[in-house]
Amino acid sequence: MSSKKILDGLTIGFALFAMFFGAGNLILPPFLGLNAGADWWSSISGFTLTAILAPFLGILAVLFSGDSFTDLGARINKTLAIVLATLIMLSIGPLVAIPRTAATTFEVGVLSIFPDFNPIWSSILFFAIVLALSISPSKVVDIIGKYLTPLLLVLLTVLVVAGILNPLDTSLLDTHSNQEAFFHGFAEGYQTMDVLASVIFASIIITAAIAKGYTTVQEKTKITIIAGLVAMFCLLFIYGGLVYLGATSGYPMGAHIKRTDLLLHISNGLLGTTGTYALALCIALACLTTAIALTCAVGTFFSQLSRGFLSYRIIVVITCLVSGYLAVNGVDEIISYAFPFLAFIYPITLTLVLYMVVFGRIVKRKAPFVAAILASAVIAALELIAHLSNVFSQKATDPTVWINTQQNIQGFLNSIPLYEYNLPWLLPSAVSFIIVFVVGVLFFKKEE
Known part of the structure; x- marks a missing residue:
């Protein structure tokens, strides 16, 4: 394998990791570890299936069908594909994913620095920035994405390594066990929404591969698989580390544990106040970048779907208003109301992805x-x-x-x-x- 292909695979793979790694990817794993205790490995296994392997299959499903979700939809039924694509865009858009980025920014980023800050004002400021950059895209988004992702990955790696070398509390590993850890991890993987995002993000990855000179089906397939493996390795390392940190966090068990509070407890315990501030800032910027990208995607999709009847800018404004309103409810509330909706659409998308990967060519x-x-x-x-x-x-x-x-x-x-x-x-x-x-x-x- 040539050095160029390896470098391109790493570059596209890190980009894929950056697209997948959002708010839910950070706050869910520690909570799984806390509940799993001694069975944290089982929790990782279940989470890996729905949050890592399934999204990779989503990329392959689109790749085997063409260059975009439209090509994948054409393999089944155009009307069914439009309905499914609409549900997916609403999920990764204004109903769940976008407001969750703002809520995570407030609970992890803002509150850790300004404990008395109002969530309404936080949501207004967050979506004012999202609206400004989504309506008039600029180099700011590219700059944040280019420098933020490596910084976030480095900080998370430091956090994970620190937790492995010097765990806060290992008592749960000896006394607490959850036999349902695998199934809990499997179900929680739905909350990342990465399978839903994968069939939309696939076209971006494939386009990037083509831009680097991989134009034939065989070349696109090879470079995409390499990139997918790179992204999967990064996700597995971070997820596994965060689950372990949750299992060794020493956080008191209770009926109403806030996922963001657990994450802040871990970061503060391992890295101190300075580390918590740095992590909070990176999370806030990462969520902002993700929200901008998703808002742009929603605006483009529904504008094209309505054939220009609804302008891109109008859809972006509506998306920001709806997302801003829902974001005030908080991360746990969003996860709570989103679960039944995601539990409905996820099996449908998984079915499409699984059967297309296994049987699509025959x-x-x-x-x-x-x-x-x-x-x-x-x-x-x-x-x-x-x-x-x-x-x-x-x-x-x-x-x-x-x-x-x-x-x-x-x-x-x-x-x-x-x-x-x-x-x-x-x-x-x-x-x-x-x-x-x-x-x-x-x-x-x-x-x-």
Whole structure:
């Protein structure tokens, strides 16, 4: 392998890491470690599947289909692809990811320096900057991204190494154990939203590869895989380290643990006040850069989707207003309301990615893929209804209807194989895919 290809792979790989590493990627792993205790390795394993491996497969799914998510969507159904892309953009945009960056900036960056600062003013200032740089993109974003990512990576590495060499408290490793750590890690991986982002970010990575001279399918595939492995290694190191830091944090267990407070406790305990300030500043800048990039992506997507009926600038303004309003709720509140929505869309996206990577090159018909996606959507919808029924039953004057609905649906879901592993969609989607594929082979000779 030539030195140029290695250098290009490292460059694109670090860029991919920078795009994936946002607010959720930083605050979720320590919380997993705290809950896992002695089983922190199991927690990392589950988290790795949904937060590292699955996003890499998302990149490959787009690569095997073309150069963008549009090409991937064309392999199934254009209407279905537009609906799915819209849900993904709302998830990584104004409903979840963008407000979470602002909330993380406030709780980790601002409060650690100005404890009495108002969250409303923090949100206003944050999105004023996002709006200014998103409407009129400048070199400021490039400069922040160019210098911030290495600095953030270095600081996190220092934090992880310091925690490994001199852990704050190892008592949980001896006395506390959580047998559900793997499944908890697997489910929490949804919160990073990296699978959703991967099918959007893939076009950026592929475009970068083409710009560096890798134009053939074979060349693009090789350089993308190299870049993906680099990004996966960086993510695994940081995630694994942060999970371990959570398990050895000595933070008091309780019913309502704020993820951001746990992170600040760890950074302050290991690096002191100066280290906490530096980390808080880097996190704030990283979240700001991520918010700007996502806001630009949302503006571009919906402007193109409406064929210019909604201008880019109008969409950016609306995105900032909605995100600013939701950001005031705080990180934990955003994670709480986002979970059912993400739990619905994630299996659908995972189904598309998984089946396209495994069967995309051998199965040319669209129908099997559509069948698998619809099967996953049905299961995900039932889980969403069961969750909402449980929520409504706690608030309703007469909760009988909601309780019965939740119990009936939950009883059905419990009977589905792999439900206990958070994979109830896997078998129904596989059966649907196989049945439709076999029917297509037996009764249809021509390609769709």
